[in-house]
Amino acid sequence: MLDLACRIGHCLVLSRRVVSRFSDLTREEVVDLWTTAHTIAPVLEKQFNGKSLTLAIQDGAQAGQTVPHVHVHIIPRIRGDFERNDEVYEALDKEGAGKRFDDEDRKARTPEEMKAEADVLRPLFQSTSLTIPEDEA
Amino acid sequence: MLDLACRIGHCLVLSRRVVSRFSDLTREEVVDLWTTAHTIAPVLEKQFNGKSLTLAIQDGAQAGQTVPHVHVHIIPRIRGDFERNDEVYEALDKEGAGKRFDDEDRKARTPEEMKAEADVLRPLFQSTSLTIPEDEA
Numbered sequence: 001m002l003d004l005a006c007r008i009g010h011c012l013v014l015s016r017r018v019v020s021r022f023s024d025l026t027r028e029e030v031v032d033l034w035t036t037a038h039t040i041a042p043v044l045e046k047q048f049n050g051k052s053l054t055l056a057i058q059d060g061a062q063a064g065q066t067v068p069h070v071h072v073h074i075i076p077r078i079r080g081d082f083e084r085n086d087e088v089y090e091a092l093d094k095e096g097a098g099k100r101f102d103d104e105d106r107k108a109r110t111p112e113e114m115k116a117e118a119d120v121l122r123p124l125f126q127s128t129s130l131t132i133p134e135d136e137a
Numbered sequence: 138m139l140d141l142a143c144r145i146g147h148c149l150v151l152s153r154r155v156v157s158r159f160s161d162l163t164r165e166e167v168v169d170l171w172t173t174a175h176t177i178a179p180v181l182e183k184q185f186n187g188k189s190l191t192l193a194i195q196d197g198a199q200a201g202q203t204v205p206h207v208h209v210h211i212i213p214r215i216r217g218d219f220e221r222n223d224e225v226y227e228a229l230d231k232e233g234a235g236k237r238f239d240d241e242d243r244k245a246r247t248p249e250e251m252k253a254e255a256d257v258l259r260p261l262f263q264s265t266s267l268t269i270p271e272d273e274a
Contacts, residue, residue, distance in 0.1 A: 022192065023179040027172055034171040035164055041196070042160040052197025055159065059178070060189025062214040063225075077199040088200075089226045 009048030009076040013037045020068035022059045037072045039128050047124060050076025054088050064092065146185030146213040150174045157205035159196045174209045176265050184261060187213025191225050201229065 013036050015029055025033065041053050054075040058064040075088060082088050109117075150173050152166055162170065178190050191212040195201040212225060219225050246254075 022175065022190065023182075025175070027175070030171055030175045031168050034167055038159065038162070038164065038167045045160075050199070052195075052199035052202065053159065054193070054200045055196055056191070056193040058189075059192055060214065062187070062189035062216045062218070063191045063212075065189065075200075077197065079199045081199070 009044050009050065011040065011044055011074045013040060013072040013074065015070045018069045020060070020065070020070065022057055022070055025070060033070070033072060036130065037074060039125075039130055041074050043124050043128070044074055045076045047121070048076040050078055052077040056089075056092070058092070064089070146181050146187065148177065148181055148211045150177060150209040150211065152207045155206045157197070157202070157207065159194055159207055162207060170207070170209060173267065174211060176262075176267055178211050180261050180265070181211055182213045184258070185213040187215055189214040193226075193229070195229070201226070 013033060015025055015033055017025075017029060019025060022030075037055065041055065044050070045053055054073065054077055056073045056075075057070065058066075058073075059070070073092060077088070082091070150170060152162055152170055154162075154166060156162060159167075174192065178192065181187070182190055191210065191214055193210045193212075194207065195203075195210075196207075210229060214225070219228070
């Protein structure tokens, strides 16, 4: 779960192998990346009371990518969460620039807070093929 | 290739089965959708002189989806193609509203023009597992 998230529940799914472009992935890695996103997405949507999801890859610098490691943004959406629907992407760009979107004064969460969040999320994936390892929580 | 494209080369990859949400797809359909996008994307980027790609699913109405049939937007990007990077998504929303983005006076392409475009693109996919059928060109 992102600490620099543009919305609560905003999550990234990364390829295990560090490559910058979607086309750098093998077919097997594409399958792994997107079947993982497919498993995670509805759980996040439900948990964070979303009604829709934005799923996006900013594939290269000219598309707004700031970290050269392929990743899928999963963002639970509710009606009116942004004044204009596509402001979600402005928020993504601000996140890439290291800025916080929704509260300039918000402090970074502590490791304890992040562990507590992982403890809430872990059971939600027990019925799936995914697990959140204890040592990565 | 989209006639209401927000940028030249803007393409949609649709699931064969008509369902509205990404989570409605089976695992096999997710694999089919995204391995197809993975095959198409670099070919479009090269053909349309892109330097990056935007890949996105607007998964549900609150995420800007206007047609309830799962589809991946693939948009070749070049530096400065939009004044602000994320204007690409405003363009997507305008497209959804049936508006043309880059030229209000642009006329819809004729079937002949679309066939000519398909004729250019078809050979580009001959080295892939994909084909553009003649009867759908």
